[in-house]
Amino acid sequence: MSTPGSAASAALDRSRLERLRAAIGDAGCDAALLYDPINVRYATGTSNMQVYASRNPCRYALVPADGDVVLFEFKGCEHLSDGHPNVAEVRPAVSWYDFVSGHRTHEMARIWAVEIVALLGGGTDLAVDRLDPIGTAELEGRGIRVHDGQAVANRARRIKTDAELAVVRRAVEACESGIAAMHAAMRPGMTEQELWANLHHANIASGGEWLETRLLTSGRRTNPWYQECSSKVIGAGELVAFDTDLIGVGGYSVDVSRTWISDGAAPTDDQRRLWEEAAEQLVRNTELLRPGASFLEISRRAHVPPEGVHSVTNAAVAHGIGLCNEYPLIVNRDHVEAAGYDGEIEVGMVLCVEALAAPPGGSEAVKLEEQVLITADGPEPLSTSPLALVP
Structure with a gap:
């Protein structure tokens, strides 16, 4: 198996990201916001605590149809994505599920939404694979149209490179x-x-x-x-x-x-x-x-x-x-x-x-x-x- 950072690994990551970008564009979206650990891996080539992250929305990636990929990593784990060519920037994730945010969930969701909207740079159509109702409301309240990101990712993933x-x-x-x-x-x-x-x-x-x-x-x-x-x-x-x-x-x-x-x-x-x-x-x-x-x-x-x-x-x-x-x-x-x-x-x-x-x-x-x-x-x-x- 190729190791992270190898030529084979870079080719794998690049080929998957190219397919995903095309699917985002085909869906008429400006970007995809991915929480499903499988989709995050497909887009970025990175993996961290996949089983935990499948239950807890603690890491995510913003993938523009044309632009730099930003990975939001579980706090303290930012170094795990060093050297991955698909990831232009790593930021600490803003988590707003009840376990970590408690009564501050709505406050943290607002902080999260402001950051996502700023990264869209005026784009209004966002494909999201998983999102709690609070997050959907925060995005839509800022003029973002939320689309089915799981369908976008599935169409990209159906053909293997x-x-x-x-x-x-x-x-x-x-x-x-x-x-x-x-x-x-x-x-x-x-x-x-x-x-x-x-x-x-x-x-x-x-x-x-x-x-x-x-x-x-x-x-x-x-x-x-x-x-x-x-x-x-x-x-x-x-x-x-x-x-x-x-x-x-x-x-x-x-x-x-x-x-x-x-x-x-x-x-x-x-x-x-x-x-x-x-x-x-x-x-x-x-x-x-x-x-x-x-x-x-x-x-x-x-x-x-x-x-x-x-x-x-x-x-x-x-x-x-x-x-x-x-x-x-x-x-x-x-x-x-x-x-x-x-x-x-x-x-x-x-x-x-x-x-x-x-x-x-x-x-x-x-x-x-x-x-x-x-x-x-x-x-x-x-x-x-x-x-x-x-x-």
């Missing part, structure tokens, strides 16, 4: 070392949490950062899907299913799912059928992800397991991924009316294809997921861990 793809490939490779470590450690008698810890360890040791979910379950806890790992002891011959959902090397997310037999024994007929149904769903839906295909057409044509095996708990056919799960989300036809939207598959997208075979009321489920790059010739698999019930 060449510099990004190099890091994505390294992140996937490191994650799959963790998957291999989990498989080597798996044995009946250990708890789900003990097995899951192997992926955490491998991710941190490789330079990764954190896991967004705790999706590893065994036996009856695999169905329904979305239960989190627990102190349950893994039994012999049980299915063990997981979803990596990690923020890995370079801050890039890897989202891969596999389902195994806990002791490598021969699967039962029911277990094999579930795995085959999920694998068919994965393969057939991956083939739909070709440049120019519309999201709604994919939703209409997407394969779902047959009645008795299909579960409504997993709506996704595929979703985008970069520094985290991101635009687009393509849902299957059961969920289009409630959550579907249209768009188009484009070269340079990185997508995760989901599959789940989970009989309603059944004893076990199989979860599979692959990460692919959309090329001019179609989807290219990025994940290479064996796709097998008994690897």
